[in-house]
Amino acid sequence: MSIRQEVLDRLTSLRLHQQRGRRAPHKPLLVLLALGQLDRGGSSELAWSQTQERLSDLIAEFGPASKTGRAQSAAYPFTRLRSDGVWTLNRDVPMDLVGPLAAHDVVGRLDAATESALRKDPDLVRRVARALVEQHFPPTIAPDVLTAAGLDPDDILQAPGVMPVPARRRDASWRVAVLQAWDRQCAFCGYDGQLGHASVGVEAAHVRWWAFDGPDSPDNGLALCVLHHKLFDFGALGLDGDLRIEVSAAFTARTPAGRSTYDLHGRMLQPRPGTQVPAIVHIS
Known part of the structure; x- marks a missing residue:
């Protein structure tokens, strides 16, 4: 398997929390935020102090309604994305806890191999971003999600599709x-x-x-x-x-x-x- 395909597979196969049949898109939103950071600055590095509010806003706007506090909602993907093998933190902190993230201003980023592959292949960034919004959001909202994550929707939504054999086929009629x-x-x-x-x-x-x-x-x-x-x-x-x-x-x-x-x-x-x-x- 090529490195490109491996990155595509890993970033589009994230394990998501499910509640009453609805998948929470917290992890995809964090990955999109990291891709936007990478696209702008050449690094996916996101410091908790600078990311908490933006990630909280994304989850509140595009995620399911939740009684959890905003910071807590952001802490879930920021700490749990590590379990998917695509995200690293510069300090080993417990899952889900806001306090240690804030106390040490923990920095997260895509793992080195994934980030390197994405940095060398801008088209791969577009393919991953398109796949994530198509998997987790309807077409009416996809451009808003991309814009909020710092990505250009016109650029991303014109990228080639990455799912050659979809699990379900749409009914054209x-x-x-x-x-x-x-x-x-x-x-x-x-x-x-x-x-x-x-x-x-x-x-x-x-x-x-x-x-x-x-x-x-x-x-x-x-x-x-x-x-x-x-x-x-x-x-x-x-x-x-x-x-x-x-x-x-x-x-x-x-x-x-x-x-x-x-x-x-x-x-x-x-x-x-x-x-x-x-x-x-x-x-x-």
């Missing part, structure tokens, strides 16, 4: 079927703009992300406008078990345009007869 089922209009706000004969700004959205084993099935899809698709994937919007739209209490807006999102709260989905609605297993 799923998108068209979902849009047709929902009359090519946003299931939340009713937007149905067209340019000529083509819908514009309306997308097929997974209720349960593909990255979290959401299937390409009619009961896992909604037609959503671009805005509400992104808000849905971010968790600003959701559904309850009665198919009513929920607006997250964490979502805020100041302008009338932004505050119009509040009006969606409590609105029930109104599919046409025969349309398969999202299954409870995917909503939950």
Whole structure:
């Protein structure tokens, strides 16, 4: 096996914590942060004092909701990524503890062999970064994750794919079927703009992300406008078990345009007869 392939395999096969069927992307976010640091400065070295806040922000914005404190959430991947054999710390500290990280301002970095291979091969950095966001985030959010990690999304998302034989194959007909089922209009706000004969700004959205084993099935899809698709994937919007739209209490807006999102709260989905609605297993 080539060194390039070995690095790809190791960085895209991280062991992730799972809770209620959802994988926590803490380790991939730390690796992306290290790749951004490497891309900018030639070294993946990240000091805890300078990284804690950035990593905490990434986890809070793109990870699952957690009752754990921000520093504690960042300490998990910063210490536990060592167990995957791709991360080293300049001091041997216990797993998960914030105190020793702060007391000694511990420095972490990708292991020497991995960093050397990445430094010599900028294309490998792009391939790894693309693979990580495609594995763990939907396409609506991937550019935001890369930008927040200090990487150029236009550059990264044009890199060649690294998974020649995906574990699951997408259903090429799923998108068209979902849009047709929902009359090519946003299931939340009713937007149905067209340019000529083509819908514009309306997308097929997974209720349960593909990255979290959401299937390409009619009961896992909604037609959503671009805005509400992104808000849905971010968790600003959701559904309850009665198919009513929920607006997250964490979502805020100041302008009338932004505050119009509040009006969606409590609105029930109104599919046409025969349309398969999202299954409870995917909503939950």
